[in-house]
Amino acid sequence: MFINENFFALNDNYLFTEIERRVNEFKRKNPDKSVIKLGIGDVSRPIPKIIVNEIKKAADEMADIKTFRGYGPETGYDFLKSTIIENEYHNLNIDISEIFISDGIAADIGNILELFAQNNTVAICDPVYPEYRDTNMMNGRKIFFMPCVAENNFVPQLPNEKIDLIYICNPNNPTGTSLNKSQMQKIVDYAVENNSVILYDGAYEKFICSDNVPHSVYELDNAKKCAIEFRSFSKSAGFTGIRCGYTIVPNDLICNKSHVSLNKLWNRRQSTKTNGVSYIIQRAAQAVYQAKKECAANIKYYMDNVKVIYNGLKEAGYEVYGGIDAPYIWLKIPNEFSGWQWFDMWLEKIGVVGTPGIGFGKSGEQYFRLSSFGNKENTLEAINRIKNFALQN
Ligand SMILES: Cc1ncc(COP(=O)(O)O)c(C=O)c1O
Structure with missing residues (x-):
């Protein structure tokens, strides 16, 4: 029996596992601190x-x-x-x-x-x-x-x-x-x-x-x-x-x-x-086509979140892309940080989780993905924390 050796060239699919590991470790050490996840690519609104x-x-x-x-x-x-x-x-x-x-x-x-x-x-x-x-x-x-x-x-x-x-x-x-x-x-x-x-x-x-x-x-x-x-x-x-x-x-x-x-x-x-x-x-x-109005309302919910993230990050002085036609924001992180350093800093200082851009390809190295698929209250809270943190630093 021979296997397909092309599989050896793949990375371990570690991005979201590694995020989970770091978040769990943080929660274990800081059980009283709240953590808000803006990292997920999965929807949260229920089916109409x-x-x-x-x-x-x-x-x-x-x-x-x-x-x-x-x-x-x-x-x-x-x-x-x-x-x-x-x-x-x-x-x-x-x-x-x-x-x-x-x-x-x-x-x-x-x-x-x-x-x-x-x-x-x-x-x-x-x-x-x-x-x-x-x-x-x-x-x-x-x-x-x-x-x-x-x-x-x-x-x-x-x-x-x-x-x-x-x-x-x-x-x-x-x-x-x-x-x-x-x-x-x-x-x-x-x-x-x-x-x-x-x-x-x-x-x-x-x-x-x-x-x-x-x-x-x-x-x-x-x-x-x-x-x-x-x-x-x-x-x-x-x-x-x-x-x-x-x-x-x-x-x-x-x-x-x-x-x-x-x-x-x-x-x-x-x-x-x-x-x-x-x-x-x-x-x-x-x-889905009978429920067009309800589905559109869910999309609007996410797109309202994305505006909150986009505007909040801009107000905090960051370079921000995306978010006009998609539920994702692509934040440029300062050159002195790696994606994982940025991830750890936000997690430890403000309890906000995003996704290091490197997980999506080499050219994502200096970027960080934030998703608008979470709920509105958490999104607003995360942006407040990010803005306060940016003002103090
Ligand atoms: C760009 C893109 N294509 C395809 C998919 C997978 O879609 P499906 O749930 O229909 O398998 C995703 C899921 O996140 C995606 O982001």
């Missing part, structure tokens, strides 16, 4: 009642011989696909055959790599959601990192080498920054010219507030010839625990070397390796 009622209704259907359902279609029920197309892509001409329902996009983002040969070159923004890097490292692919830092306005620069797979997370986790339509169009033009594929992660699409940021990559000219889009209900509707997302693989996306349709390959892969997402969960996802 309309959605929960649909889950109960769908569960009841399973108990009735007339409405019981067994295996569903591997790529998802048409009722959910057409609801998504109607609500998310109504003037973008996405066909029902182009949409694939899944149990969240973390799986799709990793699994899609099965369609691509190992010798493809890959470009990934740095810093970014670590899954893109790790899944390609597991396959032993050559990765070009595209630094996204304040000096280049967090806009990735494609390398001179020809790139086959380009990852874009827009709006970006962890920087909370976004690419506008003209910046995205340049990347699409590059991909069309070079027969590259863009893997476009729109996990934070519902947080977009700026008019000129695309909600879908397919708003850009020719994107159907070169882009796969991933969208999730996790952050948009609080489904991190419920689990549902979808991937769009356009029929126009053809590999010019082997003249093969990526849609057909993905369909073949999914139909072989999955029996689909639970009927009950797909009814829950459909109900």
Whole structure:
């Protein structure tokens, strides 16, 4: 038996474990001190009642011989696909055959790599959601990192080498920054010219507030010839625990070397390796569109928090990025501190926890991520502590 030795090149996934370890150690030594976590990337608002009622209704259907359902279609029920197309892509001409329902996009983002040969070159923004890097490292692919830092306005620069797979997370986790339509169009033009594929992660699409940021990559000219889009209900509707997302693989996306349709390959892969997402969960996802108002209110709750963090840090005199189209703030930390030193200082002096940017890539070294997914009271308290601390130092 031989194992995939590419796994040896991966770091231990220690970032959040290490944060937990340091916080627990601090709490053990200081049981009376309160600690506020602005580090998490998980939602905290409960699921709207309309959605929960649909889950109960769908569960009841399973108990009735007339409405019981067994295996569903591997790529998802048409009722959910057409609801998504109607609500998310109504003037973008996405066909029902182009949409694939899944149990969240973390799986799709990793699994899609099965369609691509190992010798493809890959470009990934740095810093970014670590899954893109790790899944390609597991396959032993050559990765070009595209630094996204304040000096280049967090806009990735494609390398001179020809790139086959380009990852874009827009709006970006962890920087909370976004690419506008003209910046995205340049990347699409590059991909069309070079027969590259863009893997476009729109996990934070519902947080977009700026008019000129695309909600879908397919708003850009020719994107159907070169882009796969991933969208999730996790952050948009609080489904991190419920689990549902979808991937769009356009029929126009053809590999010019082997003249093969990526849609057909993905369909073949999914139909072989999955029996689909639970009927009950797909009814829950459909109900997200009945609960648009409630979901939007939850997003507003987080975006109000993000404004509190952004404005508070600015008032405290810090250099701050992100937070306009995303629930994340990217704080520039002074050069004399490392991310972990900053982490320890805030934890010990004011009991506020964030995430060192280095956990998301080398170019995150001088930054610190703060998330707005916590509750309002804690967010206000954390910002007061940060401001007081900054004034005293
Ligand atoms: C950028 C990005 N993509 C994908 C995911 C995973 O989404 P899902 O919960 O649908 O698997 C996350 C989760 O934090 C994320 O931040």
